[in-house]
Amino acid sequence: MSHRLKPGQYLVLLAVMVCAPLGDSCLKRGMALLQPISLSHPGALIAAIFTPWIALGIALLIGFFASYLTALSWADLTFVLPATAFGNVFIVFISYFWLHEHVSWQRWLGVFLITAAVGFVAQGPSLTTQPAQDLAQHPASVPPATEAS
Amino acid sequence: MTTLLSATSPLAASGLVAATCMIAAIVLASTAGEVLTAAAMKSIGDLDEIRAHSGLSGAIRAVLTCPLFFAGVFFLALAFFSLLFALNHLNLSLVGPAAASLTVITNSIAAKFFLKENVDRRRWSAAALICIGVYLLAH
Numbered sequence A: 001m002s003h004r005l006k007p008g009q010y011l012v013l014l015a016v017m018v019c020a021p022l023g024d025s026c027l028k029r030g031m032a033l034l035q036p037i038s039l040s041h042p043g044a045l046i047a048a049i050f051t052p053w054i055a056l057g058i059a060l061l062i063g064f065f066a067s068y069l070t071a072l073s074w075a076d077l078t079f080v081l082p083a084t085a086f087g088n089v090f091i092v093f094i095s096y097f098w099l100h101e102h103v104s105w106q107r108w109l110g111v112f113l114i115t116a117a118v119g120f121v122a123q124g125p126s127l128t129t130q131p132a133q134d135l136a137q138h139p140a141s142v143p144p145a146t147e148a149s
Numbered sequence B: 001m002t003t004l005l006s007a008t009s010p011l012a013a014s015g016l017v018a019a020t021c022m023i024a025a026i027v028l029a030s031t032a033g034e035v036l037t038a039a040a041m042k043s044i045g046d047l048d049e050i051r052a053h054s055g056l057s058g059a060i061r062a063v064l065t066c067p068l069f070f071a072g073v074f075f076l077a078l079a080f081f082s083l084l085f086a087l088n089h090l091n092l093s094l095v096g097p098a099a100a101s102l103t104v105i106t107n108s109i110a111a112k113f114f115l116k117e118n119v120d121r122r123r124w125s126a127a128a129l130i131c132i133g134v135y136l137l138a139h
Helices: A007-032 A043-049 A052-074 A077-098 A105-122 A132-137 B015-044 B047-064 B067-089 B092-113 B121-137
Strands: none
Touching (some): A007 A052, A052 A077, B015 B067, B067 B092
16 A cells, blocks of 8 residues: 555545634624524524534535544544644635735744645655554554654 | 633633633544544445445445544544633634644644554655644634
């Protein structure tokens, strides 16, 4: 097993990167359109779920969680984590190119560092532990965790 | 750090300890949740292959019949409510970057010792860069 990603697996990681920040943005936009909700009226929170922006946000966050679980089934946690962190970078790009907000040089530096971190990890193997199926099929040939190539 | 506490918070007097405890609760619960979820998915195996053999319903069944998965979701929910509690007392500009960057570090440590992942220099460097990057994005 080469532990190199297939094109479809890159798409799963892309979904991890994109769905979470887009989902959060939709939730924020949807909640901003509503009147302030008091804890004494929890029914208003239930009703909020069925408004378009919040429903879209929830659907995107479900998509994020499904993609995240799928990625964890064939990649290390420390390989997937940078992908989730890249969501912060995506939010900065949305702010700059879509909302035309000012982005300070410190934030651009942060974008650069997180992008570099994703690049570092992506160059290495996606999996350094033995997958469950390999363990079941070849229990006697289990090598120790391999060094990153 | 205490200047970042809400002025109306009853925790303002012992602000530093309270803020540390709240952020630690988020980080620990989040780390436990992520590690348990990752362990669950490793024990299940490649979901793409399961879906190819048993369909989407088979993949969903494989996840929902794994006790480790529910343990992970429990701790992730705990982390979420810890975050809500912390945001009720502390500023987002403190809680957000602190919790996000510390979680990256604790997840890397937990992945090395509990999931037996080979966290090499490349991945430690990435964790450090993400910490600094998240801090810069918050300012």
